[in-house]
Ligand code: 5AD
């Protein structure tokens with residue numbers, strides 16, 4: 001039974017909030033920022049949906065599956081509400097941004113909606129919902145609409161979302177991996193318009209944050225205990241900030257819409273310098289020596305210059321890892337997806353990356369069964385996977401998304417069973433290659449950032465982990481993002497190693513796993 005609470009008798013900020021996040025790392029970061037913001041206003045967060053006065057879902061709209069999950073949660077809460085539970089339901093993120101007020105009409109039990117670019121308005125929205133009996137539909141929605149794409153100005157100063165990033169609470173408790181791993185956003189939105197993808201509609205145009213704000217945020221995270229930072233952007237390598245053109249009221253640099261047509265050209269005015277993605281990586285690496293690991297996702301396979309690869313090679317604390325989705329191995333399908341590159345260009349990039357950084361590990365995404373995908377197209381994707389030797393590939397079956405070009409122009413004509421067959425066969429092939437990649441590490445020593453007690457260990461011991469038992473399996477990641485497990489023999493040791501980087505000799509492997517023994521403890525603390 002859920003616990004009844006009576007929000008009416010309590011101050012809005014005394015309410016407890018349950019927040020559940022779906023989707024990508026960008027959403028995880030948004031949730032962390034939202035939580036920090038609401039905690040600083042006095043709200044308390046709880047781990048159980050049934051104990052909460054307010055339930056927030058930070059939603060994903062990229063694939064249908066994630067959407068169905070959240071809608072089934074709404075269904076469950078509706079039943080509870082109809083049985084007399086008093087609970088406020090807020091839906092955040094890409095789903096409400098895409099659906100707009102239609103969502104409120106279709107699901108009247110949802111109290112308010114807030115798009116991913118309007119999260120700075122969430123506290124007001126929540127407060128209004130808690131104190132006002134009846135709000136109009138307009139008062140219950142904070143959505144971007146198409147606003148950001150209409151602006152022709154380079155400055156995105158009216159983009160208040162930056163305030164949310166800037167007001168980050170540097171509390172390790174909000175972060176993953178014992179507070180030692182953190183995300184930092186460098187760009188928001190996307191300008192690519194792949195025909196299957198909702199992101200450019202839900203997250204708006206590409207906006208680049210000023211490098212000084214990013215570095216400041218990284219510094220504070222490291223001061224508050226972070227060992228690893230992952231920079232986030234939908235097309236992270238497109239990052240490019242032109243100095244001196246987008247200034248706020250006090251002359252400070254503000255986020256900037258771009259990169260425009262001039263972004264990849266050399267600056268013409270000597271005063272107007274540009275911070276490229278390679279420059280940004282170099283600056284973070286050099287200016288924050290206590291940051292032991294720097295990663296970034298997601299890369300776009302074109303516009304990825306040697307300058308970035310060379311910085312990765314030359315800076316020992318930047319991880320040898322690229323997540324660079326190919327999406328398909330067929331040129332015909334890539335064109336239909338509007339990806340803007342050919343298989344040959346993709347392979348050229350992979351070759352270049354491996355030449356410059358021999359140890360680099362590559363992960364990707366593949367969409368199977370995109371409109372009109374033939375057996376021949378599918379075979380071409382298998383060929384690509386075999387050639388690239390990804391350490392792993394996330395394979396999704398195509399799901400038509402409202403608001404995309406593909407849903408309006410192309411027929412989703414690959415039968416469900418065919419998608420399923422191709423997906424399973426591709427996963428099998430991927431697993432074989434992944435097993436070989438992992439096996440090639442046997443006998444080598446690798447640095448592992450220790451993240452958690454491995455889920456396997458928890459499973460074997462039951463939910464209640466008994467620390468006094470002899471062996472505890474810890475799990476972490478290599479620089480190339482391979483998951484690695486190893487045993488330690490005491491609770492004290494496990495606790496001491498969590499959040500540090502250790503050296504592991506690899507003694508065995510599986511398709512997505514390295515196993516090893518600890519050789520050197522604590523290369524960092
Ligand atoms: N159907 C299936 N997969 C999709 N992705 C994005 N949109 C769709 C869609 N409509 C996948 C892409 C992308 C990843 C985040 O999600 O592979 O890289």
Ligand code: SF4
Nearest residue numbers: 190192193194197199
């Ligand atoms: Fe979507 Fe393509 Fe942008 Fe990635 S690059 S977010 S797939 S539109």
